[in-house]
Amino acid sequence: MNLAPFIDGAYGVTVVFLLGIAVMTFARYRRAVKRLAQVETR
Amino acid sequence: MSEDVLTTSQTGGAKNWFHRYANPGRFLRLVRPWLPALSVVSIALTVTGLVWGYFFAPADWEQGDAARIMYVHVPAAWVAMAGYAALAVCSFFSIIWRHPLADLAAEEIGPVGAGFTAVCLVSGSLWGKPMWGAYWVWDARLTSVLILFFLYLGHIALIRAFDNPAHGHRAAAILALVGAINLPIIVFSVQWWNTLHQGNTISITGGSKIYITMLYPLLISTLGFYLSFITLVCARVCAAVMERRTRGLLLAAAERE
Numbered sequence: 001m002n003l004a005p006f007i008d009g010a011y012g013v014t015v016v017f018l019l020g021i022a023v024m025t026f027a028r029y030r031r032a033v034k035r036l037a038q039v040e041t042r
Numbered sequence: 043m044s045e046d047v048l049t050t051s052q053t054g055g056a057k058n059w060f061h062r063y064a065n066p067g068r069f070l071r072l073v074r075p076w077l078p079a080l081s082v083v084s085i086a087l088t089v090t091g092l093v094w095g096y097f098f099a100p101a102d103w104e105q106g107d108a109a110r111i112m113y114v115h116v117p118a119a120w121v122a123m124a125g126y127a128a129l130a131v132c133s134f135f136s137i138i139w140r141h142p143l144a145d146l147a148a149e150e151i152g153p154v155g156a157g158f159t160a161v162c163l164v165s166g167s168l169w170g171k172p173m174w175g176a177y178w179v180w181d182a183r184l185t186s187v188l189i190l191f192f193l194y195l196g197h198i199a200l201i202r203a204f205d206n207p208a209h210g211h212r213a214a215a216i217l218a219l220v221g222a223i224n225l226p227i228i229v230f231s232v233q234w235w236n237t238l239h240q241g242n243t244i245s246i247t248g249g250s251k252i253y254i255t256m257l258y259p260l261l262i263s264t265l266g267f268y269l270s271f272i273t274l275v276c277a278r279v280c281a282a283v284m285e286r287r288t289r290g291l292l293l294a295a296a297e298r299e
């Protein structure tokens with residue numbers, strides 16, 4: 001049995017999840033910092 | 043405006059450190075400077091663990107290269123369970139002391155924990171197909187982890203299901219506490235029932251059934267996943283505190299006008 005698709009699939013799902021949640025969290029964090037700075041300097 | 047603007051009356055008079063640090067403003071001041079370093083270390087450890095496991099760790103004598111899935115599946119499973127334990131602890135503090143930080147933390151742990159549980163389930167089924175001949179079996183371990191995933195989803199949904207956010211947090215906290223009974227069931231399922239899933243390979247009290255060349259990448263990957271989880275949750279809680287403060291400032295400005 002060719003195991004490569006199963007191994008690559010498991011690693012692929014993990015990497016996509018970790019990258020996805022990291023990018024979304026970073027974007028939200030940056031947006032929150034920027035928005036707070038804008039409101040505080042008003 | 044003072045950073046302690048979100049301090050509640052119940053934490054304000056508290057003497058002990060625990061209640062002092064439950065203040066969202068103080069949490070933000072403490073954690074924010076550490077986020078860049080935490081991010082770098084968690085990325086470094088996770089990448090090292092995954093690359094070591096995928097390319098350099100030896101194949102298993104019985105399972106061959108399929109055992110490489112262990113380096114993503116096992117850390118994801120541990121983080122999924124630890125995340126739920128953290129969710130239950132936050133829910134306990136939320137119900138007993140109504141710490142605003144506990145509610146925020148619980149709200150942010152939910153989606154991250156659900157993601158790690160999904161990774162555990164998908165990687166587990168991709169491991170199951172070549173080993174057992176099926177992507178899924180209604181085995182005690184698999185079923186209890188699926189229930190864990192549904193508990194996370196239920197928690198996420200329940201928080202947002204009420205017009206009054208306080209009611210949502212309270213209902214979700216009760217669900218999280220009741221659902222914590224599932225954690226020992228997951229851990230001991232392989233001992234209590236006959237399962238296709240293999241028994242515990244690693245023990246902190248010694249007697250691990252895994253060779254050291256496979257144990258090191260597994261531990262590094264696990265440490266990376268744990269740190270990634272902590273970093274993600276901390277960053278999301280910081281963002282939530284800042285969003286809350288922004289809303290508060292906008293509301294105060296609107297009231298002045």
